Amino acid sequence: MRRHPQPRQPALAGAGLHPDGPGAGAPRGDALREGRDAQPALSPVPRAAVQRRARAGHSSAEPPRPPERRRRRNAHHRHRPGHRQRRLPRYRQTHPRDAHSAARSRRALNVNQAGSDIHQVIAELAGRGDRLAVALVLGAEGSTPVGVGAKAVIEANGVIRGTVGGGAVEAEAQRRAREAIATSRPRVFDFLLHGHAAADAQPICGGRMRLLVDPTAGQHRHAYAAAAAARARRERGALLTRVRSGDPCEVAVEFLREDAIPPEASFPGAEAVRAVLKSEEPELFVGERHEVLVEPLIPRPVLVIVGGGHVGQALAAQADLVGFEVVVMDDRPEFTRPELFPAGATTCCGPVAERLAEFPLAHDTYVVIVTRGHQHDAETLAACLRRPAAYVGMIGSRRKVALMRDEFVKSGRATPEEFGRVYAPIGLDIGAATVPEIATSIVAQLVAVRRTGRAPRMPLC
Numbered sequence: 001m002r003r004h005p006q007p008r009q010p011a012l013a014g015a016g017l018h019p020d021g022p023g024a025g026a027p028r029g030d031a032l033r034e035g036r037d038a039q040p041a042l043s044p045v046p047r048a049a050v051q052r053r054a055r056a057g058h059s060s061a062e063p064p065r066p067p068e069r070r071r072r073r074n075a076h077h078r079h080r081p082g083h084r085q086r087r088l089p090r091y092r093q094t095h096p097r098d099a100h101s102a103a104r105s106r107r108a109l110n111v112n113q114a115g116s117d118i119h120q121v122i123a124e125l126a127g128r129g130d131r132l133a134v135a136l137v138l139g140a141e142g143s144t145p146v147g148v149g150a151k152a153v154i155e156a157n158g159v160i161r162g163t164v165g166g167g168a169v170e171a172e173a174q175r176r177a178r179e180a181i182a183t184s185r186p187r188v189f190d191f192l193l194h195g196h197a198a199a200d201a202q203p204i205c206g207g208r209m210r211l212l213v214d215p216t217a218g219q220h221r222h223a224y225a226a227a228a229a230a231r232a233r234r235e236r237g238a239l240l241t242r243v244r245s246g247d248p249c250e251v252a253v254e255f256l257r258e259d260a261i262p263p264e265a266s267f268p269g270a271e272a273v274r275a276v277l278k279s280e281e282p283e284l285f286v287g288e289r290h291e292v293l294v295e296p297l298i299p300r301p302v303l304v305i306v307g308g309g310h311v312g313q314a315l316a317a318q319a320d321l322v323g324f325e326v327v328v329m330d331d332r333p334e335f336t337r338p339e340l341f342p343a344g345a346t347t348c349c350g351p352v353a354e355r356l357a358e359f360p361l362a363h364d365t366y367v368v369i370v371t372r373g374h375q376h377d378a379e380t381l382a383a384c385l386r387r388p389a390a391y392v393g394m395i396g397s398r399r400k401v402a403l404m405r406d407e408f409v410k411s412g413r414a415t416p417e418e419f420g421r422v423y424a425p426i427g428l429d430i431g432a433a434t435v436p437e438i439a440t441s442i443v444a445q446l447v448a449v450r451r452t453g454r455a456p457r458m459p460l461c
Contacts, residue, residue, distance in 0.1 A: 118153060119228040119239070122134060122221065123222075127225075130156075131215070135154055137209060137211055138210045139284060140210075142206055149295050150162075160174060164211060172191055173213060183215075184215055186213065186214040188249055191210075237277075239253065240292060240295075242291070243291045255297075258274075302325045303365075305329070307335075307369065310435045315442055316342055317342055322447055325346075327347075330371075331350060353380050365388075366450075369395065370395045381408075386418060390450070391445075393445065395426050395427075395438075398459075401424040427442045428445050
């Protein structure tokens with residue numbers, strides 16, 4: 001049984017991240033950096049203070065809460081035995097606390113960053129003066145379709161790019177966006193996904209979401225453009241969104257590259273940003289008057305598939321769905337046609353060993369060798385075995401892999417330890433027989449290595 005960590009209280013001192021620090025609520029993006037004096041560590045929001053905010057008329061789109069009653073849940077929403085569910089006070093949400101919400105946040109990042117970068121879209125539309133609003137999920141409690149950090153761009157004509165969950169919540173976000181665009185005033189609202197708030201939309205998830213609708217994105221277009229440019233250069237960074245709720249609601253946005261985060265002494269809160277980048281999950285820091293959402297912007301890991309045959313094609317489709325940037329190499333033009341692979345995949349035709357030798361491999365690069373023959377596999381493996389990569393896997397029977405290992409060790413192309421880092425036979429042992437099943441077993445192994453740093457291997461004997 002996996003024990004979930006208890007929620008931590010991040011220390012956010014200074015105006016850099018402290019929600020109530022000097023310069024809080026200023027509309028300029030660099031307002032997040034104004035003021036360097038240390039502030040007290042962030043403390044939990046008292047329930048009584050939250051209730052006073054609610055009685056004071058805090059903006060909310062939610063209906064009265066229905067009477068508490070026991071509700072049946074789908075099997076995948078049931079709490080695991082021994083798991084303790086922690087109820088969060090209203091308007092308080094930090095980073096996801098369970099496997100379901102963590103997966104929702106990662107899925108939201110994948111949705112937002114797949115294809116054309118949503119931050120690039122915001123920068124381009126705002127740069128040419130189009131009227132738009134950015135919808136951003138600040139909080140997600142209970143069972144919700146997406147998690148914290150999900151984002152959508154809603155234009156004045158109703159066109160929406162990205163998603164904040166679809167269905168009733170997205171329809172409400174579009175309605176709120178039209179109002180915000182008309183008044184040029186940001187708004188924060190809550191939405192219930194049970195009761196009559198979601199009576200006309202399926203599925204009914206039974207959770208609560210808190211969203212920001214910001215029509216002032218044009219004022220922050222340089223921050224969004226910087227985030228998009230960093231992603232294009234495959235640089236890591238964090239997008240900081242400071243929100244002061246109430247009337248008027250104020251928003252400030254700033255982007256920080258990971259290698260340009262100031263030291264803690266000059267930028268209190270820097271360690272909190274680095275912690276978010278390490279976890280790769282967005283986190284909301286809450287104060288009495290302000291909130292700061294820190295979104296990690298992580299380049300998609302690169303999957304190099306050497307071999308564009310049936311397994312390579314099925315693997316490319318599934319890997320794209322779980323957030324890999326796909327590159328396919330083959331020496332046969334008919335197996336590098338773009339229409340065979342997901343939109344956005346890169347194809348390269350030519351001698352595969354040479355192409356792979358020229359390709360930059362790094363700690364976030366994964367290599368899968370599924371060529372059409374033993375000789376091609378051996379040449380390709382030799383081109384990447386001693387180079388940095390998060391994962392190297394090769395398809396083949398146990399006998400083939402054992403023979404190749406002996407050949408590599410005998411010829412001096414690899415030591416037993418170097419060959420031992422290769423995942424071969426490739427994939428998890430799930431009894432896969434068909435091409436889609438084989439691709440599924442490989443993708444599962446890739447995800448395991450990406451998330452945990454290791455994965456089970458098939459034995460050679």
